[in-house]
Structure formats: structure tokens, C-alpha cells
Amino acid sequence: xxxxxxxxxxxxxxxxxxxxxxxNETERGHQALNELFRRTGGAHLIGVTGxxxxxxxxxxxxxxxxxxxxxxxxxxRVGIVAVDPSSPFTGGAILGDRVRMRDLAGDNGVFIxxxxxRGSLGGLAVATSGVVQVMDAAGFEIIFIETVGAGxxxxxxxxxxxxxxxxxxxxxGDDIQAIKAxxxxxxxxxxxxxxxxxGVETTARAxxxxxxxAHPVPHVFSGIDSPGYSHHMVELSDHDEPVSTxxxxxxxxxxxxxxxxxTIATKGTGVVDLIEEIERHxxxxxxxxxxxxxxxxxxxxxxxILLRERLVKRWxxxxxxxxxxxxxxxxxxxxxxPWQAVDYLID
Amino acid sequence: xxxxxxxxxxxxxxxxxxxxxxxNETERGHQALNELFRRTGGAHLIGVTGxxxxxxxxxxxxxxxxxxxxxxxxxxRVGIVAVDPSSPFTGGAILGDRVRMRDLAGDNGVFIxxxxxRGSLGGLAVATSGVVQVMDAAGFEIIFIETVGAGxxxxxxxxxxxxxxxxxxxxxGDDIQAIKAxxxxxxxxxxxxxxxxxGVETTARAxxxxxxxAHPVPHVFSGIDSPGYSHHMVELSDHDEPVSTxxxxxxxxxxxxxxxxxTIATKGTGVVDLIEEIERHxxxxxxxxxxxxxxxxxxxxxxxILLRERLVKRWxxxxxxxxxxxxxxxxxxxxxxPWQAVDYLID
Numbered sequence: 001x002x003x004x005x006x007x008x009x010x011x012x013x014x015x016x017x018x019x020x021x022x023x024n025e026t027e028r029g030h031q032a033l034n035e036l037f038r039r040t041g042g043a044h045l046i047g048v049t050g051x052x053x054x055x056x057x058x059x060x061x062x063x064x065x066x067x068x069x070x071x072x073x074x075x076x077r078v079g080i081v082a083v084d085p086s087s088p089f090t091g092g093a094i095l096g097d098r099v100r101m102r103d104l105a106g107d108n109g110v111f112i113x114x115x116x117x118r119g120s121l122g123g124l125a126v127a128t129s130g131v132v133q134v135m136d137a138a139g140f141e142i143i144f145i146e147t148v149g150a151g152x153x154x155x156x157x158x159x160x161x162x163x164x165x166x167x168x169x170x171x172x173g174d175d176i177q178a179i180k181a182x183x184x185x186x187x188x189x190x191x192x193x194x195x196x197x198x199g200v201e202t203t204a205r206a207x208x209x210x211x212x213x214a215h216p217v218p219h220v221f222s223g224i225d226s227p228g229y230s231h232h233m234v235e236l237s238d239h240d241e242p243v244s245t246x247x248x249x250x251x252x253x254x255x256x257x258x259x260x261x262x263t264i265a266t267k268g269t270g271v272v273d274l275i276e277e278i279e280r281h282x283x284x285x286x287x288x289x290x291x292x293x294x295x296x297x298x299x300x301x302x303x304x305i306l307l308r309e310r311l312v313k314r315w316x317x318x319x320x321x322x323x324x325x326x327x328x329x330x331x332x333x334x335x336x337x338p339w340q341a342v343d344y345l346i347d
Numbered sequence: 348x349x350x351x352x353x354x355x356x357x358x359x360x361x362x363x364x365x366x367x368x369x370x371n372e373t374e375r376g377h378q379a380l381n382e383l384f385r386r387t388g389g390a391h392l393i394g395v396t397g398x399x400x401x402x403x404x405x406x407x408x409x410x411x412x413x414x415x416x417x418x419x420x421x422x423x424r425v426g427i428v429a430v431d432p433s434s435p436f437t438g439g440a441i442l443g444d445r446v447r448m449r450d451l452a453g454d455n456g457v458f459i460x461x462x463x464x465r466g467s468l469g470g471l472a473v474a475t476s477g478v479v480q481v482m483d484a485a486g487f488e489i490i491f492i493e494t495v496g497a498g499x500x501x502x503x504x505x506x507x508x509x510x511x512x513x514x515x516x517x518x519x520g521d522d523i524q525a526i527k528a529x530x531x532x533x534x535x536x537x538x539x540x541x542x543x544x545x546g547v548e549t550t551a552r553a554x555x556x557x558x559x560x561a562h563p564v565p566h567v568f569s570g571i572d573s574p575g576y577s578h579h580m581v582e583l584s585d586h587d588e589p590v591s592t593x594x595x596x597x598x599x600x601x602x603x604x605x606x607x608x609x610t611i612a613t614k615g616t617g618v619v620d621l622i623e624e625i626e627r628h629x630x631x632x633x634x635x636x637x638x639x640x641x642x643x644x645x646x647x648x649x650x651x652i653l654l655r656e657r658l659v660k661r662w663x664x665x666x667x668x669x670x671x672x673x674x675x676x677x678x679x680x681x682x683x684x685p686w687q688a689v690d691y692l693i694d
Binding site for chain 2: 030033034037038040041051052129171295296299300302303306307308310311312314315327328331332334335336337338339340341342345346
């Protein structure tokens with residue numbers, strides 16, 4: 001039996017081994033991914049990002065705990081991938097696997113993996129994508145991809161997800177720069193965590209205002225003629241109610257405007273409501289063409305990153321050390337510019 | 348006269364034009380860079396990074412103003428490159444050139460350029476590097492490279508600088524995650540801005556503690572036998588004094604431990620002290636082998652990014668749309684994995 005087959009049979013040790021192979025980009029890791037890839041596509045991938053200090057890890061822990069223990073129906077199997085792209089020097093993820101396990105210890109339906117930087121951003125995105133694919137094939141139905149921070153790296157990793165949560169907290173939103181337009185644009189659901197702290201109103205209001213700028217009230221509703229759907233007016237209310245248009249009997253909306261959900265992760269407050277929003281977004285993705293489009297964009301972007309890495313690797317194998325060394329020497333003496341050095345080395 | 352020659356003669360309009368060409372990566376831009384590159388190497392490149400909301404822009408404005416107007420000796424020519432890597436969707440830099448100009452308006456010795464994301468991180472690093480090289484060749488002696496945020500993108504851009512300032516502010520440092528180990532490791536000077544706000548002691552203490560972890564007191568001093576230098580004990584004091592070892596008569600230190608400098612940028616408080624620290628660091632770089640090493644690492648990393656971009660461009664020209672389309676189709680149907688698609692397209 002191959003390692004991949006053992007993963008498919010639910011062997012956790014085999015899973016951990018494959019993940020390590022995938023993270024280290026070994027030949028065996030690629031082989032396992034080739035075998036497992038056709039079994040992917042079943043999981044709901046949920047990205048969680050936002051500035052440091054907003055309590056993302058606690059929130060993800062709580063969400064996982066509720067998916068396992070507190071909801072009606074069959075508990076779902078939950079994977080958590082915690083990525084720290086801004087720690088390129090330490091080489092170790094800030095959030096240790098053990099620390100994360102406290103609430104979820106001993107539950108075989110949960111698998112947690114922390115990942116630190118792989119040197120290059122492309123490398124990290126590829127490794128994260130591989131880890132997510134293995135968990136997906138292994139039958140985890142909900143997979144959280146949690147990133148520390150809110151920069152370009154986080155945006156790229158958010159592209160791996162179907163549903164992206166952007167987490168803020170009171171006291172960070174006073175400054176307009178703290179809530180970045182770029183980050184807002186990747187948000188499917190906005191979460192104001194630590195909602196028992198002073199300043200929660202200010203933060204929620206700031207988010208609502210920026211949301212209004214990013215998603216102006218549409219005047220024409222797509223799908224207005226399709227039977228079975230009637231629409232409420234899109235309204236960014238003063239309460240943090242879901243603001244998407246939705247059918248009167250709880251159908252998935254035909255246009256998605258990110259709702260703002262308040263939570264207190266440490267107490268579990270708002271977590272069930274948040275899960276309802278997540279499920280509503282997944283339903284929306286499935287009932288519109290969005291899910292297919294996101295899958296397509298996701299796989300194409302992964303292919304492009306892999307192509308890039310392979311091209312560089314192949315070129316490195318062909319150019320001699322001497323020739324490369326000569327180019328660097330001339331560059332350092334400022335005899336040639338970086339562009340001229342590239343001409344010399346490639347063309 | 349070529350555009351590059353006009354830049355060397357101090358023509359500001361020509362400078363602005365070349366920068367636009369370089370930013371857009373045109374053939375003319377590359378040509379100008381090839382001409383100008385041999386004239387680079389004169390500027391002191393100062394990176395300024397840190398979390399949003401710490402007042403980096405005000406601080407850079409003040410530093411520029413002091414370099415121009417408040418210091419003893421000949422005023423230095425100052426370039427400012429403001430980079431926003433985390434705004435991939437809007438396509439416009441958050442900090443407009445005009446807003447930045449308020450304090451520095453009408454001063455021909457200052458040139459300010461804002462840059463937004465170029466789609467890829469490598470592209471942004473290359474474009475920023477090109478812009479800095481043009482300013483360097485144009486005779487700007489101090490060039491600030493300011494980035495919004497504190498993620499991997501900022502770390503990569505910090506690699507372009509000789510001296511890197513990491514800016515924090517009170518009230519953001521309570522959470523251990525707010526001060527990232529990775530960011531601390533790129534800091535040559537730590538700045539606690541907004542030092543009139545409550546919590547400044549807590550922030551300074553947190554930085555000092557993390558600094559102590561990152562730079563443990565060395566037991567062996569390099570260069571202890573070299574004449575002309577005697578060393579104080581390295582001590583991370585309770586005050587925010589410079590903690591590097593330095594000679595008794597103000598020589599540059601032979602080992603650099605990042606000092607912590609408090610500032611109130613809006614009032615100009617601490618700005619002269621900060622400039623003294625910056626100058627002390629530059630002196631240190633020049634008197635040790637560090638400057639050469641940083642230059643070498645900087646140019647090599649730029650060459651690698653350029654090589655990468657060129658390889659992808661060349662491959663794109665050779666692969667047919669049909670073949671690429673077929674691979675993507677099979678990938679989307681999950682008949683082949685991303686790794687198998689790469690094999691199909693490259694090998």
C-alpha cells in the first residue's frame with residue numbers, strides 16, 4: 001500500500017508523513033500529491049486573515065470546536081493550516097501545533113498543521129496549497145487556512161480559499177490604514193472579534209463605511225427575473241446585520257455583500273452566527289457560478305507558480321557557475337547593469 | 348542628449364519621465380537604467396517599515412525636512428520612495444504625492460515618488476529598485492524607501508536598503524504578535540513613534556525584551572585586538588540608550604545592536620537624535636565590511652528576480668496557447684495534478 005493509499009484510509013501517521021514530504025517538496029511528496037489530487041475538491045476551504053492581535057487563532061479554534069461539537073447534525077471533520085509568511089528568518093511557525101491543540105486535544109476529527117515561510121512567497125503558497133490538497137483528499141470537510149498578518153503574502157494565500165474571513169478588533173480600526181482596501185476586497189465575511197472591548201462601535205462603523213465604498217449599492221440586480229427569488233433592497237444598516245440580498249425563505253443570495261459579524265472568540269459569543277454566515281456563503285458559491293470560477297482561478301494561479309519555480313530550476317542546472325560568477329562580478333563593479341547581466345546569462 | 352543624460356544634469360522633468368518608464372518596465376526605461384547604473388552607489392538608502400498606524404509617513408517627512416533644513420553643514424538632497432505592496436487591487440498608492448509634499452513643497456532638493464503594487468511581489472521589488480537606482484544616479488544623497496505594513500513584501504523591500512528603521516507605536520505592542528521576530532531581525536534601528544501616547548513604556552520594554560532574545564549579549568568581541576578600539580560591555584539598559592559597543596571617542600562600533608529611539612514625528616521630537624543614529628549606522632557599515640556585503644546581497648537578489656521574470660517571459664513566448672489550454676482543462680477536470688501539468692508544459 002502506498003503512503004497516499006494509507007492517507008485515504010484515514011491513517012493519521014501516514015497523513016503527517018505525507019504532509020512533511022509535501023512541505024519539503026520531495027519527490028515522494030509530489031508522487032503522493034499526484035495520486036491524491038483526483039480525490040480533492042470535497043472540502044470547503046476557509047481563509048482567515050487580518051492584522052496581528054485580533055485573535056484569529058482563538059477564533060479558528062472556536063470555529064473548529066463548534067463544527068465538531070456544538071452544531072446540529074453530523075460533526076464535520078476539520079483541518080487547520082496555520083501559515084506565518086512574515087517570519088522568514090526564524091524558520092519556525094509562531095503558533096506551535098501543541099498550543100493550538102488545547103481545546104481540540106484527542107479529537108481524531110481535527111488535524112492541525114503550522115507552516116512557516118519557505119524562503120520565497122511562491123514557495124510558501126505552493127507548499128500551503130499542497131498541504132491543503134492532502135487534507136482535502138484525506139476527507140477533511142472544513143479546512144481553515146489561517147495567516148498571520150495582512151500583507152500581500154496573506155492576500156496570495158487567501159486566493160487558496162473559497163470563503164475568506166477578514167478579522168479585525170476594536171482599537172485597531174481608528175487608523176484608516178489599519179483596514180486596507182486590498183484586504184477588504186478579498187473579504188467574504190468581516191469579523192469584529194473581541195467585541196466586548198471598548199471601541200467596537202467605531203471599528204464596526206469604519207468597516208461599514210469602507211464596505212460601502214468597496215461595494216456601492218447595486219441598482220440592477222442580476223437574476224431579478226429568475227423565478228423563486230425575490231430581493232430585499234441592499235442596505236448597509238446601522239446594525240451589523242447581514243446585508244446581502246437574499247430570498248425571503250432563506251435561499252442563497254444571488255449577489256454577495258460581505259456581512260459584518262461580531263464575535264468574542266474566548267467566550268464563544270457569535271461563533272454559531274459566524275458559522276451560519278460561512279455556510280450561507282458556501283451555499284451562495286455553489287448556487288451561482290462563483291465556486292467554479294474560484295476553483296479555476298485557484299488552480300491556474302498554482303500552476304503558474306509551479307511553472308515559474310521549475311523554469312528557474314531548469315535554468316540553474318544549465319548555466320555554469322563560472323558564467324554566473326562572471327556576471328555577478330561585473331555587476332558588483334557596476335560595469336554592467338542588472339538588465340545587461342540578465343541578457344548575458346540568458347540570451 | 349539622452350533622457351538619462353538630462354537626469355544627470357538635474358532636470359526634474361526628465362527624472363520624472365525616466366521614473367515612469369522604469370516603473371512601467373519599458374524598453375526606454377531599461378535603456379536609461381543601463382546608462383545610469385554606473386553612476387549609482389553614492390546614496391545612503393534608508394528603509395522605513397513597520398505596522399500601519401505607527402506614523403511612518405510623518406516620520407519620513409520630518410526626517411527629510413531635518414536633512415534639508417535643520418542640520419549643521421550642507422543640506423543633503425533627499426529622495427522618498429513610498430511603496431504600498433498590500434494594495435494589489437486598487438492599483439494606486441495610498442499616500443498621494445501631493446499629500447506628502449505639504450512640508451517639503453517647493454524644495455528642489457526633495458523628490459517624492461509613490462508606488463503601488465505591480466501585481467507580483469518580484470515585480471514590485473524590481474520596479475522599486477529601479478526607481479531607487481535612478482534617484483541615486485540623479486544625485487540624491489539620502490533615499491528613504493518607505494513601505495506600508497510589515498509582511499514578507501516589506502521584508503523583501505527592506506533588503507534594498509542599507510539602513511532599516513522599524514517603526515512601532517504605543518498601544519500596538521501589547522500583543523506579542525504585533526512585533527514580529529522576522530521584522531525585528533531586519534531592524535538596524537527601532538523607533539517608538541507617537542512617544543507622547545500612553546503605553547510608551549510598555550512598548551519600549553517589549554521591544555527591548557525581544558531585542559535581547561534576538562541579539563544575546565556576545566561574549567567574544569570581534570576586533571578586540573585591533574588598536575584604536577576599546578569596548579564597553581554590551582548592555583541592554585533600562586533606558587533607551589544606544590546599546591551598541593562603541594569606542595570611547597565616538598568611533599563607529601564594531602558590532603551593531605539596534606538602538607531604540609523614541610520620537611514624536613508630528614512635533615519633531617527625537618528626530619535629530621534619530622538622524623544621529625542613522626548616521627552612526629552608516630558609519631558603522633562603511634568602517635566594517637558590512638556595506639560591501641549588503642551591496643552584494645542586494646544586487647544578487649535583484650539579479651535573481653530579473654532572471655526569474657525573463658525566464659517566464661521567454662517560456663510564454665514559446666508555449667502555444669492550445670497546449671497551455673489543454674493542460675489547464677485536464678487540471679480543472681482533476682485528470683492531472685498541477686505537478687503533472689508542469690511536466691506536460693515544460694519537459
